[in-house]
Amino acid sequence: MTPREIAVGLSRSRREFLRTTAGLALGAALGSSSPFVRGEAARKKRKTIVVTFGGGARDQETFAPEGQENIPHLISELAPQSSFFTHVTNHGILGHYVATASLTTGVYETLNNFSAVPPEHPTVFEYFRKDLRRPASDTWVVAPSNGFNRIGESDSRSFGPGMGAAVILPKHLLSATAHGPTTDLEHLLRDNYETPLYTPELGGSEFEVQQLESILRLSVEDFMAHARTLSSPDELSVYIAKRLMQQEAPSLLWITMHDIDVAHSGAYSLYIEGIRRTDRLCAELWKAVQTEPEYAGNTTMFILPDFGRDSDYEPGGNGFQHHRTGDAASRTTWMMALGAGVRRGVVFDEPMQSVDLVPTLGAMLGFSPGEAQGKPIKEFL
Amino acid sequence: MQPHDLQAEQFSSYPPEARRLVVSHLETFRELPLVFIPGLLREIVDYDFKFPAERSAIESELALLSALTPPQREVRFRAFEQLTISPKLEQFDWINQPAQFTEQLSAHLWSTHQLDAFRAAATEYGSRLQSGMPPQPLAVRRLGIAVIGQGVMSYDGQLFKNLRAHGTYFNQIKPGRGLELLLEGVASRSQAYPVSYGHWYVDGGLESGHGPGLTCVSYRSLEPLRASLLRNVSAEIQKPGMGPEELRTHLARITPSDLEMNPSGDAVLDRFQLKILTEGSGTQIFSTTFAQWTAREVLRRAQPLSLLVRFAPRQRQRPMNELLSNTKGESEVDPMGSLIDADMASYYHWINQQRLSGYGESAFLAWFEGHGEALVVAPTLPRGTTSSSALDLGQLLSLAIS
Numbered sequence A: 001m002t003p004r005e006i007a008v009g010l011s012r013s014r015r016e017f018l019r020t021t022a023g024l025a026l027g028a029a030l031g032s033s034s035p036f037v038r039g040e041a042a043r044k045k046r047k048t049i050v051v052t053f054g055g056g057a058r059d060q061e062t063f064a065p066e067g068q069e070n071i072p073h074l075i076s077e078l079a080p081q082s083s084f085f086t087h088v089t090n091h092g093i094l095g096h097y098v099a100t101a102s103l104t105t106g107v108y109e110t111l112n113n114f115s116a117v118p119p120e121h122p123t124v125f126e127y128f129r130k131d132l133r134r135p136a137s138d139t140w141v142v143a144p145s146n147g148f149n150r151i152g153e154s155d156s157r158s159f160g161p162g163m164g165a166a167v168i169l170p171k172h173l174l175s176a177t178a179h180g181p182t183t184d185l186e187h188l189l190r191d192n193y194e195t196p197l198y199t200p201e202l203g204g205s206e207f208e209v210q211q212l213e214s215i216l217r218l219s220v221e222d223f224m225a226h227a228r229t230l231s232s233p234d235e236l237s238v239y240i241a242k243r244l245m246q247q248e249a250p251s252l253l254w255i256t257m258h259d260i261d262v263a264h265s266g267a268y269s270l271y272i273e274g275i276r277r278t279d280r281l282c283a284e285l286w287k288a289v290q291t292e293p294e295y296a297g298n299t300t301m302f303i304l305p306d307f308g309r310d311s312d313y314e315p316g317g318n319g320f321q322h323h324r325t326g327d328a329a330s331r332t333t334w335m336m337a338l339g340a341g342v343r344r345g346v347v348f349d350e351p352m353q354s355v356d357l358v359p360t361l362g363a364m365l366g367f368s369p370g371e372a373q374g375k376p377i378k379e380f381l
Numbered sequence B: 001m002q003p004h005d006l007q008a009e010q011f012s013s014y015p016p017e018a019r020r021l022v023v024s025h026l027e028t029f030r031e032l033p034l035v036f037i038p039g040l041l042r043e044i045v046d047y048d049f050k051f052p053a054e055r056s057a058i059e060s061e062l063a064l065l066s067a068l069t070p071p072q073r074e075v076r077f078r079a080f081e082q083l084t085i086s087p088k089l090e091q092f093d094w095i096n097q098p099a100q101f102t103e104q105l106s107a108h109l110w111s112t113h114q115l116d117a118f119r120a121a122a123t124e125y126g127s128r129l130q131s132g133m134p135p136q137p138l139a140v141r142r143l144g145i146a147v148i149g150q151g152v153m154s155y156d157g158q159l160f161k162n163l164r165a166h167g168t169y170f171n172q173i174k175p176g177r178g179l180e181l182l183l184e185g186v187a188s189r190s191q192a193y194p195v196s197y198g199h200w201y202v203d204g205g206l207e208s209g210h211g212p213g214l215t216c217v218s219y220r221s222l223e224p225l226r227a228s229l230l231r232n233v234s235a236e237i238q239k240p241g242m243g244p245e246e247l248r249t250h251l252a253r254i255t256p257s258d259l260e261m262n263p264s265g266d267a268v269l270d271r272f273q274l275k276i277l278t279e280g281s282g283t284q285i286f287s288t289t290f291a292q293w294t295a296r297e298v299l300r301r302a303q304p305l306s307l308l309v310r311f312a313p314r315q316r317q318r319p320m321n322e323l324l325s326n327t328k329g330e331s332e333v334d335p336m337g338s339l340i341d342a343d344m345a346s347y348y349h350w351i352n353q354q355r356l357s358g359y360g361e362s363a364f365l366a367w368f369e370g371h372g373e374a375l376v377v378a379p380t381l382p383r384g385t386t387s388s389s390a391l392d393l394g395q396l397l398s399l400a401i402s
Helices: A004-022 A042-047 A067-069 A074-083 A097-105 A124-132 A172-175 A181-189 A221-229 A233-247 A261-263 A268-291 A354-365 B016-024 B024-030 B035-044 B051-065 B069-077 B087-091 B097-110 B115-132 B176-192 B224-235 B244-253 B267-279 B287-302 B320-325 B335-354 B393-401
Strands: A046-053 A082-089 A139-142 A167-168 A252-256 A299-304 A330-340 A346-348 B143-148 B169-171 B199-203 B213-218 B306-311 B363-368 B373-377 B385-387
Touching: A004 A082, A004 A233, A042 A082, A042 B320, A046 A097, A046 A354, A046 B016, A067 A268, A074 A082, A074 A167, A074 A268, A074 A330, A074 B016, A074 B335, A097 A124, A097 A330, A097 A354, A124 A139, A124 A167, A124 A252, A124 A354, A124 B244, A139 A233, A172 A221, A221 B051, A261 A268, A268 B335, A299 A354, B016 B024, B016 B035, B016 B051, B024 B393, B035 B051, B035 B306, B051 B115, B069 B267, B087 B097, B097 B115, B143 B176, B143 B393, B176 B244, B176 B306, B176 B363, B176 B393, B213 B267, B213 B385, B224 B244, B224 B385, B224 B393, B267 B287, B287 B335, B335 B363, B363 B393, B373 B393
Parallel strands: A046 A252, A046 A299, A082 A346, A139 A167, A139 A252, B143 B306, B143 B363, B169 B385, B199 B213, B199 B306
Antiparallel strands: A082 A330, A299 A330, B169 B373, B363 B373
């Protein structure tokens, strides 16, 4: 089969599975009018949350029939109320930082995946804040600590410094607050194996420890005490995200999950554990959206992987362990949209690219992502 | 440096046999595209430490390339010629550092969105190469054995899920003396069909007694080497300017003497073991990853007639920096997680075996150690079925290869 045939096969398998198991309908069978709420008043209240189902999960461990046992929350709780896009392709570099940066800019970035450098092109946060005149407190990024600290703001000259999103690196925060031995917190400080040895020098607008109290209204003691009840870095990220929702209620919140990337160590059981945990955490976040007064009823949440992982049958790879070959399995993923204005229980097969997310957000929220390469997804127009 | 400027003396740093090979094909190299050559040199530079199957493959490839007429060569390499590389890469010392060149080329191809074109060109080249090298008949059908689940008392999940469609699942196997019987079976094959590096035993823990005809690699026996490597890495990452890519380059250059590896008397095997640890991701810290990657590399490189892989419990997950620094030893293990790792690894073992010649006739046996569950894929056995035959492992092995 050609890569395109494989990609189409993957999306078809997701579609068939969702239709039969979750009872979703095909999008093409429905009317073409926009499902989204329009009007300036609605825009002002709207909240948007983007969750990257990272780092790198394959179809066969998620939406393919044999993978469904690993994502019970996505399948039975979230998919039935979502618009599901079965065929999302990432044509860019398949490194987690560079791919996530590409998601935030709508351009396939070419920066060094292992360097603490900002994206070259303007980020969604900069477009959002500049065009809609939003304060810094209205956009936040919660990300793993390995290099993602510069993701909130580009070095584009069209936007001045300080026009992006503040970035919280929960693991960094934990390291900084944990004075003395942290034996009981080590499980929250796990690194992914692709970059096990280095956390690049931190710089840019990362969250400062003292802001724990001023922004999250959280004492170091309470933060540490809660951290001890958690089991992984992504759990810590979701905890911080929920705290941000309560205290700052940002209109644009971006959360990057990363536990799954433990797959680079080659231990399949840990990779599966990561997927199951991410599935649970996505549902937990969605539940938080329903219970937070600032978010309930007016929030649109997008969940999408940054990319997949190599196929078992790709001779140049080693199956689930890496995402190095650029094969169809590693490039083809999915996207789920939930909440305000989203048509529920619909499956869309039309191919889209991961760089289409930013233009889509622009069309929905009313800003102009002038340098983005992607195009708005027509189902949202 | 452009290929047409190549001179014999530029390969003076190559080991003797590798140098002889390149020099005797220098005219051919001069006609090949720059983007292609370092990939080939990367294999050839280690020729002196390659397994017989690899040497034979390299020689055949060079013979085929040398036999191409100019128009044939033009067609064969057109897709490679269309790729563009940076002046920096052109000036790189790709003769003496072909592995480093290919790493940088890979980064360049990703960032210039040429990776898909390169993949397509390489896949096409590989297919044509394979069709030009008809496989030699095997002395005996290939056999793969995966022994998984050591230390697990019971398991409620479904094992061999990916393999069941391809073979027969046995649920009443008599486990007594199981490992012993399997090792005896592989040892007797090594006596009946003595082939250099043709019969292997890989253990993710401490190796069991085995016949002298088997080439054996075990996680436990490499403990001193692993410790030495982890010390080396820890020291290296303290140096200014180090990063993940620099570390990878450093690892690629490590030789047995850098780690004070005790020579076993088999330089080829010593190099192989070192590469498992320096090139594999996770092989230094998880025994299940070590066993899986070793099996993959044995199959890819040595193309053995027999390969028995036994998995052992790996250490529990801890922060990666701590795993790498190895400060707290490996006392706590995760048998259940290791069973799941090994179950998937046995599937990969079978897939990698199926990539080799004679795949239609090959046999594969996976067994849940100490238990009655096993699975056999063999041309003589039905697929997707269950058998309740009460066989011991010796009888099951006979059934697989009969």
